[in-house]
Amino acid sequence: MITSSWLARVIVTPKPVVNDPQGLTVAQGLRTLGFDEVHGVRIGKYIEIEVTAEHRREARERVEEMCRKLLANHVIEDFRFEVEEAPAELPTG
Amino acid sequence: MRFGVVVFPGTWSDRDCGWVIDQVLGAELRYLWHKDRDLQGCDCVILPGGFSHGDYLRTGAIARFSPVMESVAEFAGRGGLVWGICNGFQILCEAGLLPGALIRNDALQYRCEWTNLVCERTDTAYSSLVERRQVLRIPISHGEGNYFADPPTLSRLEQQGQVVFRYADERGFVVPAANPNGSIHNIAGIVNERGNVLGMMPHPERAAEAVVGSADGIFLFRSVIQSAMKVLSA
Numbered sequence: 578m579i580t581s582s583w584l585a586r587v588i589v590t591p592k593p594v595v596n597d598p599q600g601l602t603v604a605q606g607l608r609t610l611g612f613d614e615v616h617g618v619r620i621g622k623y624i625e626i627e628v629t630a631e632h633r634r635e636a637r638e639r640v641e642e643m644c645r646k647l648l649a650n651h652v653i654e655d656f657r658f659e660v661e662e663a664p665a666e667l668p669t670g
Numbered sequence: 671m672r673f674g675v676v677v678f679p680g681t682w683s684d685r686d687c688g689w690v691i692d693q694v695l696g697a698e699l700r701y702l703w704h705k706d707r708d709l710q711g712c713d714c715v716i717l718p719g720g721f722s723h724g725d726y727l728r729t730g731a732i733a734r735f736s737p738v739m740e741s742v743a744e745f746a747g748r749g750g751l752v753w754g755i756c757n758g759f760q761i762l763c764e765a766g767l768l769p770g771a772l773i774r775n776d777a778l779q780y781r782c783e784w785t786n787l788v789c790e791r792t793d794t795a796y797s798s799l800v801e802r803r804q805v806l807r808i809p810i811s812h813g814e815g816n817y818f819a820d821p822p823t824l825s826r827l828e829q830q831g832q833v834v835f836r837y838a839d840e841r842g843f844v845v846p847a848a849n850p851n852g853s854i855h856n857i858a859g860i861v862n863e864r865g866n867v868l869g870m871m872p873h874p875e876r877a878a879e880a881v882v883g884s885a886d887g888i889f890l891f892r893s894v895i896q897s898a899m900k901v902l903s904a
Contacts, residue, residue, distance in 0.1 A: 595818060596852065598776050650728055650764065652771040653818060
């Protein structure tokens with residue numbers, strides 16, 4: 578069986594209806610620095626996951642399941658991700 | 671009457687709960703390790719405060735998958751008393767045993783201070799010995815206690831009277847100034863529809879003896895004992 582290594586980049590963001598005090602505070606900080614054009618900041622999470630799967634589709638399905646089960650809380654967060662083929666690991670030693 | 675206190679890696683209020691249960695009340699106590707599934711015949715299971723699994727990812731997100739939580743969910747499904755305090759409330763929301771979520775305090779600060787709670791439900795297993803509209807002085811200690819629920823969930827909670835405690839002023843008025851963390855509708859504690867699962871951010875186990883500044887928390891523990899005794903003798 579040929580399997581490949583995949584790298585998933587997951588982004589989790591607070592839902593628009595959820596107040597994001599961290600983002601509001603950073604927006605204020607940016608304006609204090611003179612970035613007057615800033616009118617919104619939202620802070621989420623960026624997660625990289627290395628997975629082994631036969632096909633990209635399989636890798637995507639598994640990562641989506643991970644997001645639903647653990648990485649994002651659907652009550653307060655949205656998620657999105659992309660999956661790219663990771664370079665094969667070279668044997669060491 | 672036997673209480674079970676669940677211990678996760680990073681739990682810190684287990685001994686405070688244990689002290690109240692066996693030293694102040696003289697009730698039976700079992701500590702339940704999070705990897706065990708046996709609830710040891712406990713009549714009430716407490717998920718205590720702390721930072722289970724370092725609060726990594728989200729508060730309570732990892733703890734909800736501990737083996738003990740399968741037994742806790744099954745126990746709750748049978749009508750068993752499950753009481754989440756602080757981190758325990760966060761875990762119950764993550765596990766879907768209570769609606770909503772707890773997000774970061776609106777002031778971004780960790781808040782460790784006394785609060786006044788007004789009790790709006792005195793017919794639950796946790797509050798039967800509390801007078802209606804009684805104000806309880808009980809402390810909070812959290813960075814993520816800002817209760818959030820989407821509008822349909824919130825109106826369902828309110829319509830069904832699932833809000834048990836709200837942050838209030840000393841006279842029991844629910845005002846914005848008494849809200850320590852930005853919780854929607856000043857919500858400090860809720861029960862599930864059936865009333866057997868309670869989640870609350872304040873710490874009654876830290877206000878159960880006059881020597882620590884307030885003994886109001888003892889009403890909750892005594893209510894649980896009274897309710898469990900009724901069930902046991904029925």
